[in-house]
Every structure is written in C-alpha cells, then in structure tokens.
Amino acid sequence: MIAFSNVTKRxxxxxxxLRNVSFEIKRGEMAFLTGHSGAGKxxxxxxxxxxxxxxRGQIIVDGEDIGLVKxxxxxxxxxxxxxxxxxxxxLHDRTVFDNVALPLIIAGYGHQEVSRRVxxxxxxxxLQGKEKKYPLALSGGEQQxxxxxxxxxxxxxxxxxxxxxGNLDPDLSAEIMNLFRQFQQVGVTILIATHDISLIxxxxxxxxxxxxxxxVQS
Amino acid sequence: MKRxxxxxxxKDPPIKPVKQEHKQTSEAGGTFNDKVIAYxxxxxxxxxSSLARMIASPFSSIMTIAVLAIAIxxxxxFYIVVANIHQLTGSIETSNQISLFLKEEVSDAHxxxxxxxxxxxxxxxxxxxxxxxxxxxxxxxxxxFGDAINAIKKNPLPIVLQVLPKNSLYVKQGLDDLxxxxxxxxxxxxxxxDLQWVDRLQAxxxxxxxxxxxxxxxxxxxxxxxxxxxxxxxxxxxxxxVVISKLVGATNAFIRRPFLYTGFWMGFISGVSAxxxxxxxxxxxxxxxxxxxxLYDGTMHLLFLDFTETLFLISTSSLMGVLxxxxxxxxxxxxxxx
Numbered sequence: 323m324i325a326f327s328n329v330t331k332r333x334x335x336x337x338x339x340l341r342n343v344s345f346e347i348k349r350g351e352m353a354f355l356t357g358h359s360g361a362g363k364x365x366x367x368x369x370x371x372x373x374x375x376x377x378r379g380q381i382i383v384d385g386e387d388i389g390l391v392k393x394x395x396x397x398x399x400x401x402x403x404x405x406x407x408x409x410x411x412x413l414h415d416r417t418v419f420d421n422v423a424l425p426l427i428i429a430g431y432g433h434q435e436v437s438r439r440v441x442x443x444x445x446x447x448x449l450q451g452k453e454k455k456y457p458l459a460l461s462g463g464e465q466q467x468x469x470x471x472x473x474x475x476x477x478x479x480x481x482x483x484x485x486x487x488g489n490l491d492p493d494l495s496a497e498i499m500n501l502f503r504q505f506q507q508v509g510v511t512i513l514i515a516t517h518d519i520s521l522i523x524x525x526x527x528x529x530x531x532x533x534x535x536x537x538v539q540s
Numbered sequence: 541m542k543r544x545x546x547x548x549x550x551k552d553p554p555i556k557p558v559k560q561e562h563k564q565t566s567e568a569g570g571t572f573n574d575k576v577i578a579y580x581x582x583x584x585x586x587x588x589s590s591l592a593r594m595i596a597s598p599f600s601s602i603m604t605i606a607v608l609a610i611a612i613x614x615x616x617x618f619y620i621v622v623a624n625i626h627q628l629t630g631s632i633e634t635s636n637q638i639s640l641f642l643k644e645e646v647s648d649a650h651x652x653x654x655x656x657x658x659x660x661x662x663x664x665x666x667x668x669x670x671x672x673x674x675x676x677x678x679x680x681x682x683x684x685f686g687d688a689i690n691a692i693k694k695n696p697l698p699i700v701l702q703v704l705p706k707n708s709l710y711v712k713q714g715l716d717d718l719x720x721x722x723x724x725x726x727x728x729x730x731x732x733x734d735l736q737w738v739d740r741l742q743a744x745x746x747x748x749x750x751x752x753x754x755x756x757x758x759x760x761x762x763x764x765x766x767x768x769x770x771x772x773x774x775x776x777x778x779x780x781x782v783v784i785s786k787l788v789g790a791t792n793a794f795i796r797r798p799f800l801y802t803g804f805w806m807g808f809i810s811g812v813s814a815x816x817x818x819x820x821x822x823x824x825x826x827x828x829x830x831x832x833x834x835l836y837d838g839t840m841h842l843l844f845l846d847f848t849e850t851l852f853l854i855s856t857s858s859l860m861g862v863l864x865x866x867x868x869x870x871x872x873x874x875x876x877x878x
Contacts, residue, residue, distance in 0.1 A: 371787065394791070401789035411784050425788040432574040433581065472788065 323349045323480060323511040324370060329379035331365055331535075339365045341535045343379070347513060347528075349479070352506040354522050355515040357532035363515040366532070367484050370513070371405060372396045384479060401429055404473025408485035410465045412457040418444070418468050419453035425476045443475040447501060463494040470501060474510075481505060483514045487521060495521055582797070590801035593774075601806075604770050608763055608810035612857050613817035615759045616845065618752035620818065624843050625745050640701040640722050641730040648672075651699045654727060658703060663718055668702040675700060698729060760860060767806050767864035771799050775872050796869045800862050807861020811854035818845060 324347040331340040340362045347353050355363055368374045369381055372388050381388045384402055391399055404425075412421050419440055426436045444450050447467040457465050466486060473481055481502070487495035499521065506512055516522065522529055531539035594601040642651060648671055655667045670678075675697040680690075705718055715733070722731045733739075775782065782795055822844055829842045845853065 373787070397786075397789045397791045397794075400787065405787050411780075411787070413781055413784060424785065427582065428785060428788060428790045428794055430575055430578050430582075432578045435574075476788075 323347055323351070323384060324513065325380075325382040326366075327380045327382075329369065329376045329381060331362070331369060331374070332377040339535050340369075340376075340532075343532075343535075343537050345530055345537060345540045347511055349511055350506065350509045351528065352502065352512040353514070353528040353530055354525075355513055355530045355532065356517055356519075356522060358517070361532040362535045363517075363532055364484060367482055367513075367515055370482055371403065372399055397428075401425065401476060402478050403480040403482055404476065404478040406466075406469050406473045406481065406483035406486045408488035410457070410469040412465060412468055412472075414457055416456075417453060418449065418455050418457065418460070421457065421468055422471045422475050425472060429476060439475055440471075443471040446474065446504075447471045462489050463497070466490060466494075466498060467501075470498070474505060479509075479511060481510055481512045483512070483516075485516055485518075486514060487516065487518060492520075496524075499525060582794075586798045586801045587804075590798050591805050593798075594802065594805055604766065605806060605810050605813060608766055608806060608857075609813035609817060611759045611762050611766070612810055612814035612853070613821075615756040616814055616818045616853060617821065618755055619849075620822070620843060620845065622745070622749045622752050625748065627843055638703045638705065638719055638722065638731060638733055640703060640725075640728050642699040642701065642727050643729045644698060646699060646727045648699065650727065651701065654725075655701060658701065658722075661718075663706055663714065664703055665706045666704045668704075670700040670702065672697050672699055763807075763810075763857070763860050764864040764867070767803050767861050768868040770806065771803050771865040772868045772872065774802060775799060775869065792873050795873065796866070799869055800865050803861035803863075803865025804858055805861070807858040807864075808854065810861070811857030814857065815845065815850055815853060 325345070327344045329340055329343045330338060332338050343362075343366065355366065357363055365374070369376050369388075370383060372391070375389060383399065386399065388396075388399060413424075416424075422440045422443055423436050426439055431439070440453070441450070444453065447470050449464060449467055449471065452460065452464070457468060460468065466489075470486075473483075483502070486502075487498055490498065495518070502512055502514065529539060530537060642654075646654075651669055651671075655669050658664055658667050672695045676695050679697065703718075703722070705715060719731055719733065722728055785795055822842060826842050833842075
C-alpha cells in the first residue's frame with residue numbers, strides 16, 4: 323500500500339534528511355514509525371502526503387508512483403489518505419461539523435451525503451451531539467477525535483498519524499489507539515509516527531525506526 | 541467502511557492519475573445531478589461567505605473599498621469630461637471652406653469680378669460673396685452686440701468671399717496650395733480655412749483623450765494592486781485554512797475560489813460606489829454647466845453615464861477585482877507548498 327524504495331530527501335541547508343529509505347507497508351497493516359526528534363519522521367510523512375517530493379527514489383501509494391503524479395493531480399492522491407496531527411490542525415472558527423465535513427465538501431459530496439457521513443464519523447469517534455461546538459470548547463482528547471473523524475470521514479484506505487497522542491494522557495492515548503485498531507480491522511492501512519515507547523510496547527505492531535535519516539529497523 | 545475497502549482491494553493494480561480523478565468524482569456523492577448541485581452550492585457558499593467575511597471586518601473593508609471607489613470614480617470622471625467635450629466639438633462640422641477677407645479699399649464691384657475669376661478655377665466648386673452690409677447684419681443678429689455696433693459710425697467689417705473647394709480636392713496638399721494661391725492675390729488681406737480652430741480643438745481633445753486613457757490605465761493598475769494586496773493579506777490571515785484544506789485534498793481551484801469571490805465583491809461594491817460618487821459630482825456640477833450652456837444657446841447638455849456605460853463600469857471593476865485576486869493567488873499558491 324505504501325512502498326518506499328531507496329528514497330532520499332535532501333535539503334539545500336541541512337543535507338540528507340532521509341537516506342536510502344526502503345520499506346513496504348501492506349494493505350490493512352498497522353505500523354509505527356519511531357526515532358529521535360529530527361530523525362526524519364515528519365519528513366517521511368510529508369513525502370507520503372506529497373507535500374514535498376523526494377530527491378531520489380520511488381514512493382508508491384496505493385499503486386501510484388507519487389513522483390510521477392502531476393502537481394494538479396496531487397489533491398486526488400491526498401484524498402486517499404487521512405492525516406492526523408499532534409496539534410490536531412482544526413479550524414477554530416468553524417464548528418466540529420464543518421471541520422469534519424471539509425474533506426467531503428472538497429471532494430464535492432452533496433449536502434445530504436455530507437451530513438450523513440459526518441454524523442457517522444462523529445459517532446464512530448464518540449463525539450455525537452457535539453457537532454455545533456467549536457473546537458476550542460472541547461478537551462484535547464475530544465479535539466484529537468475531531469481530527470480523527472475528519473481523517474476517516476472520506477473513508478480513505480490509508481491513515482497517516484503524526485504523533486497523534488503527543489498531547490494526550492495515557493488513558494486518552496489508549497483510547498485513540500483503540501480507534502486506530504478498529505480502523506485497521508476493517509482493512510485500513512495505518513502508519514503512526516510516535517516516540518512514545520511505552521505506547522509502542524503495549525501494542526504488538528510492526529515498528530519502523532529511523533536514525534539520522536536511515537531506517538535501522540523495519 | 542468494510543464495503544468500500546473490499547472494493548479497494550479489487551481495484552488493486554496501478555491506475556493512472558486521470559482515471560483516479562474520475563474514480564474520485566464518481567465516488568463523490570451519487571448522481572451527476574447531485575454533483576452539479578454540490579458544485580453550485582460550493583459557489584453560492586463561497587459567494588456569501590466571502591461577503592460575510594468582509595462585513596465581519598467592516599472598518600478595513602470600508603477603507604479599502606473607499607480607496608478603490610475613489611480611483612474608479614476618477615477614471616469615470618476623466619471619461620465623462622472627454623465625452624462631454626467630444627459632444628461639444630462633434631456638433632460643429634468641419635469643412636474645407638476657405639474664407640477670404642478682402643482689403644478695406646476693395647469695392648463691392650471689384651469683389652464681384654473676383655468671384656467670377658475664382659469660380660473659373662477648376663478646383664473650386666462655389667464662391668459666395670458676403671458684402672460689408674450683409675456681414676454687419678449677420679453680426680448684429682448673432683453676436684448680441686447689435687447696440688454696440690449701431691454706435692459705431694463706420695462699418696468695420698471687411699468683404700468676405702467664401703470659397704468651397706471641389707470635393708475631389710480633399711488631399712491636404714491640394715487644399716494648402718489653393719489657400720496659398722488665394723493668399724497671394726493683392727486684394728486679399730487674410731485667408732484661412734474656416735473652422736480651422738475646430739480642427740485644432742479636436743486635436744486638443746484627442747490629446748486629452750489619450751492622456752485620459754493613460755491616466756485610466758494607471759488607475760486600473762492601482763485598482764489591481766490594491767485588490768491584489770488586500771487579497772494577499774486575507775490569504776495570509778487564513779493560511780491555516782489553506783494548509784489544512786490542501787492536506788485534505790483541496791485543489792488549487794477550491795482554495796482560490798473564496799478569495800476570487802472576495803476580489804469580485806471588492807470590485808463590484810467599489811464600482812457601484814464609484815457610480816454613486818460620479819452621479820453626485822455630476823448633480824453638483826449640473827447647475828453651473830447648464831448656466832454656461834444657456835450662455836451658448838443651450839447647445840451643451842451634460843452627459844451622464846448611460847445604462848451601458850454604467851454596466852460597463854460595474855462589470856469592469858468586478859472583473860478587475862477577480863483578476864487582481866487571481867494573479868496574486870496564482871503566485872501565492874505556486875510559491876506556497878503547504
């Protein structure tokens with residue numbers, strides 16, 4: 323589902339952030355991406371999201387070579403992935419409903435379909451009845467769940483999470499992980515970047531470890 | 541969830557991006573009709589949300605629109621001034637008629653002989669003699685100085701021969717040669733093309749028109765820059781939204797849309813305001829122009845912006861709003877990778 327082969331990302335200022343990274347995550351697999359700060363986790367995720375292009379190598383997501391996709395077609399690639407962030411990246415001037423509805427509106431869904439799917443997604447993450455609230459009126463855990471609802475509302479085959487539990491206490495983290503496992507069970511491919519070792523050790527999943535831009539464990 | 545993913549598994553082999561797009565849209569919300577409605581709703585939403593956003597910060601919106609409206613109304617004023625002068629000069633027909641003012645000592649009888657001579661010139665179509673008396677009558681009638689003229693004992697006006705050259709002789713050189721010939725006649729005191737001043741006035745008006753067009757281009761550029769800059773600031777203040785929309789798969793067209801509508805609204809509202817400014821200015825001016833016109837037999841009527849011109853004003857300013865926004869967004873989206 324996600325395949326890197328010999329991927330290198332070089333920045334003019336800092337040099338190689340990723341060097342010869344190769345791995346493959348199969349459809350329906352859930353994997354952790356770990357490593358010290360600055361090891362290149364975020365860069366790797368940004369490459370998958372096609373927010374940046376790799377300097378060398380090949381990245382294939384859902385059978386498509388991202389490097390060959392035209393700029394104008396990248397949005398359609400991104401719609402196949404749901405992204406979850408440590409800082410939630412919610413729009414504070416919009417309600418929970420509008421935040422979750424954004425991917426659907428962008429994809430051009432009709433009014434009723436949007437409404438139906440948003441409600442289903444909110445129910446899935448346990449936020450039914452909070453549609454009209456604004457993100458800042460919610461707790462951290464709830465905001466993260468809004469972010470997750472937004473990531474899955476479009477039913478993407480891939481979910482990418484960047485430190486999804488970074489700001490949450492262990493109980494909430496476990497809850498969020500539980501959600502991820504439920505998604506995995508229905509066939510979604512999930513890649514979670516985290517440096518929360520205890521979290522990883524609680525779960526029996528594959529771990530990709532980056533060290534100074536190189537994959538040392540996969 | 542399950543159903544969709546089973547479908548995905550069946551569609552495993554690589555699919556070209558173009559097909560992918562098709563798949564995406566066909567997935568998105570049912571029938572073609574639904575999608576058209578969804579697309580229309582997007583536009584309507586963008587149209588009103590951008591207006592609502594402008595209303596939400598009334599102070600800066602009003603300031604920007606005031607500047608734009610003043611620039612646009614200045615351009616409109618230049619246009620109206622030129623149009624009015626045009627109307628004034630356009631009513632005076634240019635002609636090639638030449639007037640020969642004869643020396644004072646030339647008698648009526650001699651003048652009649654001259655008329656015969658000139659008439660025999662092959663380049664001349666007709667000649668008309670205006671005697672001193674006829675000229676005086678005419679002058680009294682039209683100038684309004686009748687009483688003053690009566691007070692003068694001696695008629696100060698010369699005999700005038702009005703020569704109309706043949707139409708075939710429209711080449712400037714030929715006309716000039718003819719005029720030069722008349723000037724050399726010993727009886728002729730002074731010869732000139734009639735209404736030559738109209739030509740000159742028209743040349744001046746042409747210069748004014750070109751100048752007004754240049755100024756209007758500058759003002760149009762100013763409008764574009766102001767709208768562009770305002771949209772750019774708006775773009776930066778909504779950067780989070782842009783980045784998030786991009787992350788969840790928004791196309792550049794989607795991101796651009798609300799900003800283009802902001803540009804549209806600014807242009808449109810400024811155009812309408814400019815129309816009001818111009819109309820108020822014209823109403824203030826009307827009184828004095830009509831008084832002036834009264835002094836010149838009422839030949840001049842103040843031209844306002846007519847319906848088509850109003851439509852042009854408002855649609856052009858709206859279009860410039862969209863254009864200014866579009867140019868800025870084009871560069872911002874190109875340079876902004878997330």
